[in-house]
Amino acid sequence: MARWAPGARERLQQAALDAFETYGFDATTVASIAAVAGVTERTFYRHFADKREVLFDPEHALETAFSRAAVAQDPDIGLRDLIRAVLRDVAVLCPEEARADARRRGAIIASDAGLQEREALKLQRITAALERAFQERGESARRAQLAAGLCVLAFRTGHAAWLAEGETRSLDGLCGTMLASATLVLAK
Amino acid sequence: MARWAPGARERLQQAALDAFETYGFDATTVASIAAVAGVTERTFYRHFADKREVLFDPEHALETAFSRAAVAQDPDIGLRDLIRAVLRDVAVLCPEEARADARRRGAIIASDAGLQEREALKLQRITAALERAFQERGESARRAQLAAGLCVLAFRTGHAAWLAEGETRSLDGLCGTMLASATLVLAK
CATH class of the missing domain: 1.10.10.60 (Homeodomain-like)
Structure with a gap:
């Protein structure tokens, strides 16, 4: 050894x-x-x-963070507030000082199809784990599936925006913006 | 030969x-x-x-169908109506007589992790193609990304519901139901 x-x-x-x-x-x-x-x-x-x-994250830290955040919230809050709270808890894992390395990592992943596939699979695992966590909170299968999909969509798009050159807003704020934008898209 | x-x-x-x-x-x-x-x-x-x-579909028929449907709609309709119209056009590819074989296929995919990964990648390709199609219609990068994500979420969850044992509603109707449910989740 x-x-x-x-x-x-x-x-x-x-x-x-x-x-x-x-x-x-x-x-x-x-x-x-x-x-x-x-x-x-x-x-x-x-x-x-x-x-x-x-x-990537060999220990599935992000997947675990999403699931833990989902079960940790007040049992009485509504599904939209729950999604928002999960995003807030997870964004703590990506503080400002991690942004520069995250940008470098993002550029490398964008350069290789195999790495993009790996990233897509990671997001699929997170979605599945989150769906189970929402069901454990008593949500129906359909609502759990939709809420997990919406939460990961807000995270994925918020994280992509966070990596953009010149962007200074926090990941948490950007995820919240994406959730609000998605609501607007569906409302019209 | x-x-x-x-x-x-x-x-x-x-x-x-x-x-x-x-x-x-x-x-x-x-x-x-x-x-x-x-x-x-x-x-x-x-x-x-x-x-x-x-x-799977080696010719990417579904991916092409999503992109074509996105560019084929009236240029003046709003993003939510556009998503609904794309889902309607694509659902035509999954008529009632295809449901029995789709159920068999779904059960086989659910039995194997590698096949589930392949399915996730197919959905990722569709999302990326749809995002490009929405941008070609003049949507901003953010709205195109969110709309593509919402459209594929409604399709994925609607298709899963369509495969459920005993389900008799059409794929188009189920995708519409999922879009409405997602709107409710985000509204509350």
């Missing part, structure tokens, strides 16, 4: 962002990421299943 | 549904599907890239 290297995970993530940006996602090898981070390939694979996973 | 067999494509699709139901998706081979349909494996691969593709 190699000696445990403090911060290896974060160093690997930064080295991967640098390498993907400089050489492109396809041309970057796990060996080169590990070398720049100053760890062995073996250490890389202790943290991530493969090259793609460095860009 | 093997002689062109009329109806080979449809026979392969039916043979695949039968085999997947009887032996499970994993245990079914392309060879056994081809044998039951009375064609060679070569003919199978002329129609479908692999075993999974028999269950």
Whole structure:
């Protein structure tokens, strides 16, 4: 067993962002990421299943955050307020200081069809988990399915807006704006 | 070149549904599907890239139908009416006589994680195509993104309801119901 290297995970993530940006996602090898981070390939694979996973969340932290937020709210609030509260709780995971790296990550994902598929699947998992959480709160299958879909739609579009060059509003505010815009689209 | 067999494509699709139901998706081979349909494996691969593709639409007919429907509507209608009109045009592709086979297909997809991923990616492609079509109609990036997301959400949930055992309402009617329910969720 190699000696445990403090911060290896974060160093690997930064080295991967640098390498993907400089050489492109396809041309970057796990060996080169590990070398720049100053760890062995073996250490890389202790943290991530493969090259793609460095860009994603192997522990499903976001999925868990959505589900937890859904069950944590006041049992009496309406479905729209519940969606808004879940978005607020989850947005805490993406503070201002994380925006620069999130933009770099977003640009790399946008450059590769396989990474976009991985992102779509992650959102599908979140939607399914959220749907179960809403049902556990006593919502009907149909309302749980729609509420989960609307919540993830507001998050996805709000997060894309948050990454836009020059955007300074918070993720929470942008998700709220998207929810309001969706309401307007459906109301007319 | 093997002689062109009329109806080979449809026979392969039916043979695949039968085999997947009887032996499970994993245990079914392309060879056994081809044998039951009375064609060679070569003919199978002329129609479908692999075993999974028999269950999906290799020509992206649904994606094209969504985009065409979006650009075909009256240029002056509002976004909500536009979404409703697109759903109506696309629902024509799923008439009552297709429901029994769609149910069988849905049950097979629900049995396999890989097939569910393939379905999620298909919906992602449709969403992206629809977003482009809405932008071509002059909608802003944000409204096009939200409208595409709402339209696919109504379609996805309406289609799931259409497949439910004992359900007799049309796909078009169910998509309209889902759009109305989503409006209610957001209004409260």
